[in-house]
Amino acid sequence: MKLSEIGEFGLIKEIKKACGRKAEGILIGIGDDAAAVKAGGKTILLSSDMLVEGVHFDLRYTSYRELGHKILAVNLSDIFAMGGRPKFFLINIGIPERCGVNDIKNIYGGMKRLASKHSVAIIGGDTSASGRHLVLSGTIMGEADRVITRNGARQGNGIFIAGTLGDSAIGLEILKQVKGQRAKGREKTYLCKRHLMPEPEPLEKTKDVTAMIDVSDGLLIDLSHICDESGVGAVIYEEKIPFSEELKSVSSQTGRSPLGYALKGGEDFVLLFTSSAKQRKDAVRIGEITGRGRYIIDSKGKKKPFKAEGYEHFRK
Amino acid sequence: MKLSEIGEFGLIKEIKKACGRKAEGILIGIGDDAAAVKAGGKTILLSSDMLVEGVHFDLRYTSYRELGHKILAVNLSDIFAMGGRPKFFLINIGIPERCGVNDIKNIYGGMKRLASKHSVAIIGGDTSASGRHLVLSGTIMGEADRVITRNGARQGNGIFIAGTLGDSAIGLEILKQVKGQRAKGREKTYLCKRHLMPEPEPLEKTKDVTAMIDVSDGLLIDLSHICDESGVGAVIYEEKIPFSEELKSVSSQTGRSPLGYALKGGEDFVLLFTSSAKQRKDAVRIGEITGRGRYIIDSKGKKKPFKAEGYEHFRK
Numbered sequence: 001m002k003l004s005e006i007g008e009f010g011l012i013k014e015i016k017k018a019c020g021r022k023a024e025g026i027l028i029g030i031g032d033d034a035a036a037v038k039a040g041g042k043t044i045l046l047s048s049d050m051l052v053e054g055v056h057f058d059l060r061y062t063s064y065r066e067l068g069h070k071i072l073a074v075n076l077s078d079i080f081a082m083g084g085r086p087k088f089f090l091i092n093i094g095i096p097e098r099c100g101v102n103d104i105k106n107i108y109g110g111m112k113r114l115a116s117k118h119s120v121a122i123i124g125g126d127t128s129a130s131g132r133h134l135v136l137s138g139t140i141m142g143e144a145d146r147v148i149t150r151n152g153a154r155q156g157n158g159i160f161i162a163g164t165l166g167d168s169a170i171g172l173e174i175l176k177q178v179k180g181q182r183a184k185g186r187e188k189t190y191l192c193k194r195h196l197m198p199e200p201e202p203l204e205k206t207k208d209v210t211a212m213i214d215v216s217d218g219l220l221i222d223l224s225h226i227c228d229e230s231g232v233g234a235v236i237y238e239e240k241i242p243f244s245e246e247l248k249s250v251s252s253q254t255g256r257s258p259l260g261y262a263l264k265g266g267e268d269f270v271l272l273f274t275s276s277a278k279q280r281k282d283a284v285r286i287g288e289i290t291g292r293g294r295y296i297i298d299s300k301g302k303k304k305p306f307k308a309e310g311y312e313h314f315r316k
Numbered sequence: 317m318k319l320s321e322i323g324e325f326g327l328i329k330e331i332k333k334a335c336g337r338k339a340e341g342i343l344i345g346i347g348d349d350a351a352a353v354k355a356g357g358k359t360i361l362l363s364s365d366m367l368v369e370g371v372h373f374d375l376r377y378t379s380y381r382e383l384g385h386k387i388l389a390v391n392l393s394d395i396f397a398m399g400g401r402p403k404f405f406l407i408n409i410g411i412p413e414r415c416g417v418n419d420i421k422n423i424y425g426g427m428k429r430l431a432s433k434h435s436v437a438i439i440g441g442d443t444s445a446s447g448r449h450l451v452l453s454g455t456i457m458g459e460a461d462r463v464i465t466r467n468g469a470r471q472g473n474g475i476f477i478a479g480t481l482g483d484s485a486i487g488l489e490i491l492k493q494v495k496g497q498r499a500k501g502r503e504k505t506y507l508c509k510r511h512l513m514p515e516p517e518p519l520e521k522t523k524d525v526t527a528m529i530d531v532s533d534g535l536l537i538d539l540s541h542i543c544d545e546s547g548v549g550a551v552i553y554e555e556k557i558p559f560s561e562e563l564k565s566v567s568s569q570t571g572r573s574p575l576g577y578a579l580k581g582g583e584d585f586v587l588l589f590t591s592s593a594k595q596r597k598d599a600v601r602i603g604e605i606t607g608r609g610r611y612i613i614d615s616k617g618k619k620k621p622f623k624a625e626g627y628e629h630f631r632k
Contacts, residue, residue, distance in 0.1 A: 019439075042358075046457060135368070
């Protein structure tokens, strides 16, 4: 069978099936943002994420420093999505011949800056030659008092977003257009930075949070993960989807709706969660969890079903 | 500066310098086989290792099942080298378009078989598209009651090897010669398997062990790491170096000495350690730790200094 037929999520299902049996000490195995295990009475979170040149990044418009930042950021985001505190980071780098010592130092520089912001220590990893492409693979260890999974959403819960969506997707478009040149103007620079150096942030208060995920593949896909895992439906309101002034302004110049970027754009690394609270100060309520069905309501009040559309590896 | 000038070990030194400061909870940071951190009163070991197509393996003579075995084996070996018990494994796979679902299942198959042998649970990871090369990056978490580092060797300690050396190096040579065909004969098949599917084993009793490392880059390099970190010298005896009957037999056919493979061949993944014990049942004593200098004594009793020669990434 071809990977393009079952896609990334089909493959994860197969892997889950193959590895699925619970072993001693495992609280959460394959399939959530991070795994959770017990060690000495504590709950340890572990997550691993990789960035491959030519797939996740293009060195024509990404600096080594930005790359170092991003490989840690995507891993941090997974720990935050589980309600955890990141602690330690390991980084494997596959290095093609054209990279010099300074390039690698710059990767570490970008990584270290973000690491100290979040009190994360870089404790190990592996460096190796690599044929053609630069490959970064990071693993993060964190701790959590209460682990928040994707499967706790209940009917009546509100659906919340803690940040703006779509910036990273339009940022990537701009970067591709300017082909290695700096994008001109404050707004475009901001959007490019949102793609190159995402800044995931933890949710401070999580008592009322019932399910959580980070938006990495796009709102519709990631909300669908929560619905799938929790066995619930959802209704969201187009008008409530939070996007930045910068996205609004730049997309109006290109004649495209900011909504497309916000619904299907990936790599925003902001938290999407469900909560028993009516409102929260730190996040925007974009809809409600229902018994079944997945719908989006447009500005005229028209209800349309939505599918899990966005970014998926291997799919054509 | 070019990587080929400072080599892998020079790069690790640079990285260690950049990340070196001790943070709370870190017992051992960058530079040993695994990192060690404290969590809830327990000592957690974390190590990460990657295999890159075209650098570490060639799919013309490596099956996906063997690859799955090996990515776990190299990580297991790091935990054993610290005197730890492996517990959990995360695996990131960067998958080029030509790989099918069954190939990935076979990687998991090989991994799972070895995992159950050592009671390790596969708890997570990331799958992603990859440009041209298959990339596997694994991270292992283990526990240890007493962590054994590279820096505890003391003058008068014996130097021990828990297995035979050089099999993997000659196995790789055979594989390259037969170019994707099966090697003929029991001996060659055995040696190829030692390269493709190394079987690291833990040391049962470690009370008298003062320093330990796994032989991954070759005996001379890995013993030099112990000497460097412990600030000691070493004398080893050519005649004591353990190698298999298979290595002896096959290398005699090619007219080369088995000793070259045993001293400089990498990827044997057997344990090299120093101990206060005179002899051990589970390992061969090959020499002694001294105050300074690094020497090898040949069969005629002639003493020659040795250098850290073997495999190093990036070096020309």
